[in-house]
Amino acid sequence: MISKEHIIKRFVSYVTIDTESDPNSNTTPSTKKQWDLAIKLTEELKSIGMSDVSIDENAYIMATLPSNVEHDVPTIGFISHFDTSPDFTGANVKPQIIEEYNGKDIVLNREENIVLSPDYFEDLLQYKGQTLISTDGNTLLGADDKAGICEIVSAMEYLINHPEIKHGTIRVGFTPDEEIGRGAHKFDVKKFGADWAYTMDGSQIGELEYENFNAASAVVKIKGKIVHPGYAKGKMVNSMYIANEFINSLPRMETPEHTDEYQGFFHLHDMEGNVEETTLQYIIRDHDKKHFKARKEVMLNLTDELNSQYGREVITTEIKDQYFNMREKIEPVMHIVDIAEAAMKAVDVEPIIKAIRGGTDGSQLSYMGLPCPNIFAGGHNFHGRYEYVPVESMIKATEVICKIAELTALNSKT
Incomplete structure (x- = not known):
């Protein structure tokens, strides 16, 4: 032909x-x-x-x-x-x-x-x-x-x-x-x-x-406090450590490298940070609309939980739907x-x-x-x-x- x-x-x-x-x-x-x-x-x-x-x-x-x-x-x-x-x-x-x-x-x-x-x-x-x-x-x-x-x-x-x-x-x-x-x-x-x-x-x-997939993006920003490390006790807040807490609190096996077929995931695709501020960029994916909604709620609830743990707003999470x-x-x-x-x-x-x-x-x-x-x-x-x-x-x-x-x-x- x-x-x-x-x-x-x-x-x-x-x-x-x-x-x-x-x-x-x-x-x-x-x-x-x-x-x-x-x-x-x-x-x-x-x-x-x-x-x-x-x-x-x-x-x-x-x-x-x-x-x-x-x-x-x-x-x-x-x-x-x-x-x-x-x-x-x-x-x-x-x-x-x-x-x-x-x-x-x-x-x-x-x-x-x-x-x-x-x-x-x-x-x-x-x-x-x-x-x-x-x-x-x-x-x-x-x-x-x-x-x-x-x-x-x-x-x-x-x-x-x-x-x-x-x-x-x-x-x-x-x-x-x-x-x-x-x-x-x-x-x-x-x-x-x-x-x-x-x-x-x-x-x-x-x-x-x-x-x-139903698809969304999520930008997670973590605020820390930089203080001279020699005088930091009780004062320094390292945003990278809090970012690590956030990452490890999400389901470890629900990532692209551990899922296939109809399984959804959270995917951390970019990370940039220092003591003062760290930014995590995620994509959220799921074929099922209810599961998709639940994944977004997991990230927002985790944000609230960590803010409550630290007694102030150290994390903000902005989620935007991309397609359905x-x-x-x-x-x-x-x-x-x-x-x-x-x-x-x-x-x-x-x-x-x-x-x-x-x-x-x-x-x-x-x-x-x-x-x-x-x-x-x-x-x-x-x-x-x-x-x-x-x-x-x-x-x-x-x-x-x-x-x-x-x-x-x-x-x-x-």
Whole structure:
């Protein structure tokens, strides 16, 4: 269907453009360099023959593939984000192409002894004999979510070049700043005009997701008192010790490294402090809304308990909700998941229906009135030097997009 060389060339042209987002910026996009890929994508969509191509002042891109049937078909959309995570550098990405992977260790960087090994990353073995694209060990790859963009653009190009495949109107959207939780914040759902959409932002081949975490952030600030240590008895209050009490009072086994599937967690992801003041930054996650609420209450009650213990306000905790489980918005329209599942089976991909241990633009968009399940983009080990993507998985994702479009038109006719 889609040539391997064509997919590789397109994908590499995307990942070699640095689009790392910045959580400390207040602009949209959060970094100017995201414009480099955004402008390229806008021109590329025009060049393959898409209609109504637009990019707004915040770098949100939209385009249309008009219907080629006479009967009414729901307008569907496909969405991906072009920023990469600030967790690891995305500058000077130098992708490596591994043809016919032999199932053994892949040396990413010989000088620094950085090895992508199936002994540790067992998923590699399911791609034996396939073509993999990896990093050189110094950067992330950017398959999250430039693989998704590559698949959407390639699918639209294929449908344009093969008008015998019947479909309704298709909208595509590319967003900035998803990795810092803002990808959907300025997405114009009304302008997009789709009845439903799919984010191409999942991991391994076959993933189909319509559940995700409820998510919140928590900033815990601890106030101490600095006094000369030689004269500190009864006077000094070391905020770092109180921070340690707070950390150790939360459930030790309810952290990301000890949980999976539907288990929620507290995650301390940043810590900065001295005697006078310490700041802890957490994320709180749970699929169940009641458990999610209870986790937030645990942190607030612990804050009150420690303040009571010290006889004054030494800790303040600010919790902000980030996004919610989209299952609530998808279940009333489960046919959109059924179509995606049928499309996968039609192109010989075994669906893996699971809950996302994270969030996507789709979770926020679903609450903005655009039901939006998530489909695999094919990559593994996102946000780090061991990231890779099988080219065959990207090809299959492209086929799934085309088949969803075809089945939506066919189901509408009947």
